[in-house]
Amino acid sequence: MTYTDFLSSQTQPEPPAGLSPLLEALWYAGRDEWHRAHNIAQDNEHDPLHNWLHAFLHRQEGDAGNAAYWYRRANRPVATGSLRREWEEMVRSQLLA
Template sequence: MTFDQFNSSLSQPQPPANLPPVLLALWHDANNNWGAAHDVAQSREGTPDYDRLHAYLHRKEGDTFNAGYWYRRTDTPVFAGSLADEWQTLVRQQLSQMEESR
C-alpha cells in the first residue's frame, strides 16, 4: 500500500482490511476516533512502535507531560513539527515496515 492509497482510504467508512495495528490506529486517529487509536497504543505497551504511537496521541491530546514520557521510552526526541507532519511521518514509517516484511 502506498501513502496515497492509505490517505485515500481515510474517506471510506471502514479501514482497509488487514491493516497492521499501528496503521489501523493512525487510520482511526485521522477519522477523529482518538479512543480507538489509543486502545491500540495501550494494547502492546513496551513495544517501540506502539509506544511511539502513544507519544504522538498524547501530544495530539495536549498532554505534553504524558507524551514526553512515551517519547523518552522510545529514545525519541519530542517531534518538532506539526501534528500533521508527525502523523504523516508515522504512517510512512509503518508503510515502509509493511513493505519490508513482505
C-alpha cells in the same frame, strides 16, 4: 499500499483489511478517532513504535507531560513540528516496512 491509498481509505467507514495494528491505529488517529487509536496503542505498550504512537496521541490531545513520558519509552526525542507531519512520518515508515 501507498501513502495516497492510505489517505484515500480514510473516507471509508472502516480501515482497510489486513492493516497492522499500528497502521490501523494511525488510520483512526488520522480521522481524529482518538479513543480508538489510543486503545490500540495501550494494547501494545511494549513496542517502541506503539509507544511513539502513544506519545503522538497524547501530544495531539495537548497532554505534553504524558507525551514526553511516551517519547522517552519510544526512545525518541519529543516532537516539536506539526502533528500532521509527525503522523505522516509514522504512516510512511510503516507503509515502507
